Each structure stands twice: as structure tokens, then as C-alpha cells.
Amino acid sequence: MTTLRCISPIDGSVFAEREALSLEAARAEIRRVRDAQPAWAARPLAERVELVMAGVAAIGAQNDEIVPELARMMGRPVRYGGEFGGFNERASHMAQIAADSLADIEVGEDAQFKRYIRRVPHGVVFVVAPWNYPYMTAINTVAPALIAGNTVVLKHATQTLLVGERMARAFHQAGVPEDVFANVFLDHDTTSSLIGEKAFDFINFTGSVGGGAAMERAAAGTFTGVSTELGGKDPGYVMEDADLDAAVAGLVDAAMFNTGQCCCGIERIYVHESLFDAFVEKAVEIVNGYKLGNPLDPDTTLGPMAHPRFAAEVRAQVDEAVASGAKAHIERFAEDDGGAYLTPQILTNVSHDMRVMRDESFGPVVGIMPVKDDAEAIRLMNDSEYGLTASLWTRDLDRAARVGDQVQTGTVFMNRADYLDPGLCWTGCKNTGRGGGLSVIGYHNLTRPKSYHLKKVTS
Known part of the structure; x- marks a missing residue:
């Protein structure tokens, strides 16, 4: 059994610790999330949006607790007030554009055929989030993935060990089913094994270049999509x-x-x-x-x-x-x-x-x-x-x-810097990684196209 420990940078003390799931326990958790996905995707889009935004609001209601907790976990001064402004802005934008972004692409209809392209969810999306902006980086994928009809498994960095737990609990209290959005505690070996077994249908990783390379190696040959945001200079x-x-x-x-x-x-x-x-x-x-x-x-x-x-x-x-x-x-x-x-x-x-x-x-x-x-x-x-x-x-x-x-x-x-506009695609090139989050392109990455070519019976 592996114990994950968050060491506070304030004084070097152990601020939080959790036991990592065994491989068998992790497999069981992911099966539960996978089984819940079809029913979640069958819910009306407006209902999924409403539940996700209720979860976002539930996080906002906890901001007075979250700000000092973040300071203890990763050292950001409390004077800056946490991350809820960006967290809410990003989720709200993705909620507002969901209907248009996920709408069918009409190719044409005549007396013989109806043709269109539909965006359908991948299934189970695995989000591996970093510690530096732990709420905002997680919501970049969690909100649109859920809205698009995926179920989500979130694994957070050990340095911000409590963030995923707090997010999942808030979303559950707001009405998102527990088996639709799961937070897990995993060590690296278990994570790699799960990816190699095709436990997930899409992976979003934010972290180091080395971590991204490990994700891609684990997924090699599985044909699982891996989106990465890695280093920068x-x-x-x-x-x-x-x-x-x-x-x-x-x-x-x-x-x-x-x-x-x-x-x-x-x-x-x-x-x-x-x-x-x-x-x-x-x-x-x-x-x-x-x-x-x-x-x-x-x-x-x-x-x-x-x-x-x-x-x-x-x-x-x-x-x-x-x-x-x-x-x-x-x-x-x-x-x-x-x-x-x-x-x-x-x-x-x-x-x-x-x-x-x-x-x-x-x-x-x-x-x-x-x-x-x-x-x-x-x-x-x-x-x-x-x-x-x-x-x-x-x-x-x-x-x-x-x-x-x-x-x-x-x-x-x-004439500005260090800002993420949710209306624009968040993406990089070279060793910064590949893929893109937020904007309409974020929805395209969290779904797959499915074409419909329907021939009508005319006699």
C-alpha cells in the first residue's frame, strides 16, 4: 500500500495524506464510472450543464476554506484570494457555448438522404491535474468533459492532495452522481497499468515533459487519445x-x-x-x-x-x-x-x-x-x-x-501576459505538448465525430 503525502512548503510538515488505491480497487472504481456513462450521456444537455454549474457554485461557496488550504498545500499567499474567479469563468464559458459546440453538423438533406455529423462523448475521461493552479487546471477539462456526456476520473497531484477530493464532493452534493465524477488516489505504477489496459477512453495530462512522455509511453498501442500541456519557457x-x-x-x-x-x-x-x-x-x-x-x-x-x-x-x-x-x-x-x-x-x-x-x-x-x-x-x-x-x-x-x-x-x-481566455483554444507546440483545451476546440477534443448517412425509403 502506498501512502501519498502532501508536505506543506510553509514549514515542511505533513499537511495531508491518503492511501493510494490498489490496482484491483482502481479497476473496480473505473468499471463503476464506465457503467454510469451511457445513462449520463442520455440525459438532456441542459440538465448536464445545470448540474455541472451547480457543482461549480458549490466550490465557490467553500472559497473561504479553500484559500488557506491552498496556501498550506502549495504556498500561494492568501491575499490573492484563490482561484474561483478563473474556475467559474472557464466553466461558465464552456456551459454557454455547449449547445452550439456540440450541435450536429448538417451536411445536407434531400428526397433520398439525410446526412450529418454528430459529436459523441469518448466515454471515460481521465484527468491528471497539476498542483500550481489545481482548481483552474482541473476544471478546464472536468467541466466540458461532463457537459459533453463523458464520465470523469480525476487524479490530482500529491502536492495538492485534497483538491480532487473537495471538487468531487462538492459536485456530488450539487447533484452530479458519484459514479459520474470520481476522484482517485493513485501511484505512478498503478496509473501506468490502468492506461496500458485501456481503462480510459481519453486522457488529459498537465504537468512535466517527463510526466507527459510517461503517459504517452503507457498509452502506446492502445490508441487512447492523450492530450498534454507540459513545460514552458x-x-x-x-x-x-x-x-x-x-x-x-x-x-x-x-x-x-x-x-x-x-x-x-x-x-x-x-x-x-x-x-x-x-x-x-x-x-x-x-x-x-x-x-x-x-x-x-x-x-x-x-x-x-x-x-x-x-x-x-x-x-x-x-x-x-x-x-x-x-x-x-x-x-x-x-x-x-x-x-x-x-x-x-x-x-x-x-x-x-x-x-x-x-x-x-x-x-x-x-x-x-x-x-x-x-x-x-x-x-x-x-x-x-x-x-x-x-x-x-x-x-x-x-x-x-x-x-x-x-x-x-x-x-x-x-500588451498582456499570463492569462487563459476560455474563448480561445489553450494549446502549445514542440515540447509543450499537443491537443487543446477550452473553446469550441476543447469540446471537439473531448468528443469524437460520428457520421450519419441515412437513406430514405421513398416507395
Whole structure:
């Protein structure tokens, strides 16, 4: 029997623990969920939407409990109020577009034939969710999967062990049947065995590149669809006509919010040489104003990283860069304990020879480089094995579109960063993964097309 433990980054104590299911127990749970799927899919779409949104509201009613619980599990300061705003926005949008997104595609009807394409659910959708935004990342798939008529099995990261349990309980209390939405506690070996046995009909995984590769290996030969959102090294580019103050505020926040532990956080910034010095000066001033500390303290603006080993990787990248000639602009904060509590850092004199500009940092550090023009910025932005988002800062929309067309990424932002618009497809390229969530495309990925070619009897 494997015990899963959530170690709080606040003080290193065990905050929660649960026993992982055995393989046999997991198989039985998934059989129960599979048996419930046809009846759930047969319910009217409006009824499924109503029940899912009731579950979303039930989570909102618990926000006062959820916010400090998240702080204890993964370190985000309570002053930021949790995730219900985005959680509700994403689910609500998917509810609003469900009827149109899932409507039959009419191909034609005449005296002889009626032809159409219907979107039908896969069956059992397996959602493997990460710890950094545990509610919002989970709802991206849970809500549209259920609305589309799938049943859902949710496995959450051990760092946020209680999130899936809380979500499932809230949805059940709101009327979603227990065998339609199940939370499970699984270890890696059991997860891989279940995938290899074709226990699921579709898999959505958000996490590391290594984790995504393990999912694909487990599914090899099963023909089970696997959608992945993996690593990132998202760039920002500040053009010479940008609103400098807005660019600094937006990009620094995107680099440092949630202690840099954001899927689409900014990890490298390219600034036109005419604005470079002023940009760096303003960025350093902002970061020096942060308060690192206990996330339960409402004055804290920067909490600990979720685990000391994550902080150790960021420290290693910074130390290697400085040893290779980079300049660190932020002096060590007094609260930096050498463990999960980490000084945020801004680096200049960096190059793509340094890991801090190539490898995912997923922490509060950003390298800033000057560039001469769009061509140099595009070349540097594309010099990455990842491609989730790119943030472009300019007053010229057409220019942003032209540059964006040449950047290898999933989403192009102009004059904003680190945001997920549920009306747009959330997707990536290269080692960031494949597939897409939210928007009408999210529904297409959570269903399969089924064609109807019906010949009429005319005599």
C-alpha cells in the first residue's frame, strides 16, 4: 500500500495524506464510472450543464476554506484570494457555448438522404491535474468533459492532495452522481497499468515533459487519445513603441506571480535596446518591493515555492548563470531560508548558452536581454524547445500580428501576459505538448465525430 503525502512548503510538515488505491480497487472504481456513462450521456444537455454549474457554485461557496488550504498545500499567499474567479469563468464559458459546440453538423438533406455529423462523448475521461493552479487546471477539462456526456476520473497531484477530493464532493452534493465524477488516489505504477489496459477512453495530462512522455509511453498501442500541456519557457518582447510602464508591470507580474509557478509565466524577456536600461531599472524596483514570507500572512506578496527541490533547481540555474557572467540585480532577501523560501531574481548579461534562458525554471527568476529589432527577437523567442505563449508589447496591432505569425507558440498575447481566455483554444507546440483545451476546440477534443448517412425509403 502506498501512502501519498502532501508536505506543506510553509514549514515542511505533513499537511495531508491518503492511501493510494490498489490496482484491483482502481479497476473496480473505473468499471463503476464506465457503467454510469451511457445513462449520463442520455440525459438532456441542459440538465448536464445545470448540474455541472451547480457543482461549480458549490466550490465557490467553500472559497473561504479553500484559500488557506491552498496556501498550506502549495504556498500561494492568501491575499490573492484563490482561484474561483478563473474556475467559474472557464466553466461558465464552456456551459454557454455547449449547445452550439456540440450541435450536429448538417451536411445536407434531400428526397433520398439525410446526412450529418454528430459529436459523441469518448466515454471515460481521465484527468491528471497539476498542483500550481489545481482548481483552474482541473476544471478546464472536468467541466466540458461532463457537459459533453463523458464520465470523469480525476487524479490530482500529491502536492495538492485534497483538491480532487473537495471538487468531487462538492459536485456530488450539487447533484452530479458519484459514479459520474470520481476522484482517485493513485501511484505512478498503478496509473501506468490502468492506461496500458485501456481503462480510459481519453486522457488529459498537465504537468512535466517527463510526466507527459510517461503517459504517452503507457498509452502506446492502445490508441487512447492523450492530450498534454507540459513545460514552458514563455518569452516577452518589448518593442520600442511599447508603453514602458505597462510592459514592466505586466511582464514582471507574469514572471513572479505565484512565485513563478505558472504554466504560462514569463521566463525570459527581450527588450528593444532603446528601452532596455529603463526597463531593467523599473523591474528591479518592483521586485525589491515584494514581501517574501508565510502565505497565511495577508501582507505576504511572495510565498514559498511548493517544494524545496523546486527552489533548489531555480537556485542552481541562477548560480550557474552568475558563474558564467550574468548579473543578479536582487540581493538575497532576509526571509530566504535556503529551502522553499526563495529570493526572486532578475538577471541581465544572460545568453542562451545558460540554462536559465533554455530550461524551464518554474520559479521567481527571469533573464532580460536587449535586442536590436523584430528579427532578432523572433529568432531568440523561437530558440526554445517549448511553445505555450508569447507576450508582445507594442502600440501597433498589425505589427504584433506579423511578429506573432512568426513565433512558434500556442498563444500570442499583445500588451498582456499570463492569462487563459476560455474563448480561445489553450494549446502549445514542440515540447509543450499537443491537443487543446477550452473553446469550441476543447469540446471537439473531448468528443469524437460520428457520421450519419441515412437513406430514405421513398416507395
